[in-house]
Amino acid sequence: MHDDPTIGDVRAAAERIAPHIHRTPVATCAAIDHIAGAALHFKCEHLQKVGAFKARGATNAVFSLAEDQAAHGVCTHSSGNHAAALARAAALRGIPAHIVMPSTAPPVKRAAVAGYGAAITGCEPTLEAREATLARVQEATGAIFIHPYDDPRVIAGQGTAALELLEQAPGLEVVLVPVGGGGLASGTTIAVRAASPETEVWGAEPAGADDAFRSLRDGRRYPSVDPRTVADGLRTALSDRTFRILSGGLAGIVTVDEPTIIRAMRLLWERAKLLVEPSAAVPLAALLAEPGRFHGRRVGIILSGGNVDLDRLPW
């Protein structure tokens, strides 16, 4: 038995988080359609609160907690968007947030998390140090751990982006989504299969971090070993849960090389004026890499986030 989320959980999440998040717009761009040979609909989660879809899952998790659970706050380890999203959601609910961040986290990300009033605990930049430090924080505070993707409440929250996309751009034949830990892809799969069964969901993954592609191909879960990609949000591996959900729900995963990711990101900036981070450009890169597969189709793409260092652009 498992407690994987259902479409009912996604719909409940949508209602629960509606007061706290943006219903982000869907953008189109004739110039990119022409290049890609398909009719693309970009769900602009880079315009979401905290600049990423992560606001959805974290907010759903925090507002799903019973009063007595919530009293001691929430905690996580993250150097990225989930940390800011969880800190913000906790602040909205008025409960503490404890964030374990590696010493190598960029100052701007620390400042964002601190700006929401979260308590930050530093640690060495290894997974072992992060988990050990988190265990200590949990023990000391009683805070509830909200995993960035291996959590049914988080997955249900991430699925709300696809629900909105299907309403905003009816009749999509394909939805393309980036795959890292698989939280967004899992939520998208659950939402699309129930709300629009004829629509295929495809994953897109950097070739330099293709653990999910290999895992689905071989039917067994591989870890993410020494991932190398500019798409820093997609370096994590699937969990048992997201592996199970994606195995049953994805039509497939397309892997893409680094130059194509950078080309896709630049196209989104230059032609569509959509300021996305490298991870968010991976689905468009998949379309550019395998144009035949999606040619002439009506495609939705979830642009996952826009948190990028403006002083270190990849071109």
Add this chain to the structure above:
Amino acid sequence: MHDDPTIGDVRAAAERIAPHIHRTPVATCAAIDHIAGAALHFKCEHLQKVGAFKARGATNAVFSLAEDQAAHGVCTHSSGNHAAALARAAALRGIPAHIVMPSTAPPVKRAAVAGYGAAITGCEPTLEAREATLARVQEATGAIFIHPYDDPRVIAGQGTAALELLEQAPGLEVVLVPVGGGGLASGTTIAVRAASPETEVWGAEPAGADDAFRSLRDGRRYPSVDPRTVADGLRTALSDRTFRILSGGLAGIVTVDEPTIIRAMRLLWERAKLLVEPSAAVPLAALLAEPGRFHGRRVGIILSGGNVDLDRLPW
């Protein structure tokens, strides 16, 4: 007597151009609201066709022409967004477009105009050469000149952005708009004064190109002499027509220095993920420069465009 556009012309333009342009979204950003001390609503014209509000005015002008007028096509001289907007509108209507571009125009802008099928005539990069070349083109082709801002059809088209903004963000106390040649500001003034008379319209202008500020202050029109600003869309001077409309309609003009323009642009990119060009950041710069004037108010800002050279960012 003059033929300045009325609110009726703006409403007619909105209906006329609706099939050909985007109804752009309105974005909000809590982080920037906090910094600016006001509740800001950003009308995202950088997500408009051709990446700028110019698509509105050019499309209205082209589709306003009678069949016999349109037969010989349209022409203009421009190195910027109006050229692309006019070329696109002419292609949509299926008539020729003749664009006079200075030899110094960036290749990417030439390519955009050529991509819409327009005929490009090069010239020396002076106003005299542009006007003389345009006169020759007009004589040879019989094409109708569509001025980038000194044209009632263009002004009426530009005013449609403000009409949408007022619907999308009801109850605005202030609308802030950049001032270059005054086409967008004039259209905005006409739309807002009629559709929401209690809303003030303020202009924002670079201090290094403050001809409109000085013109309104002194009640006489000054030329734009040696303008120096990163906001390359705002280097032009008012025409008699836009001077007249703005004299009667603007609550005032705030001038801003270059560092504040660049700071505002970077805030829009970094915090709101809105990829705007320097000219579009000038209204937010005005808010940062004079926070007291707009403190605590509900403010609409028209983000005029997003055409920026990604290899030459100003920070």
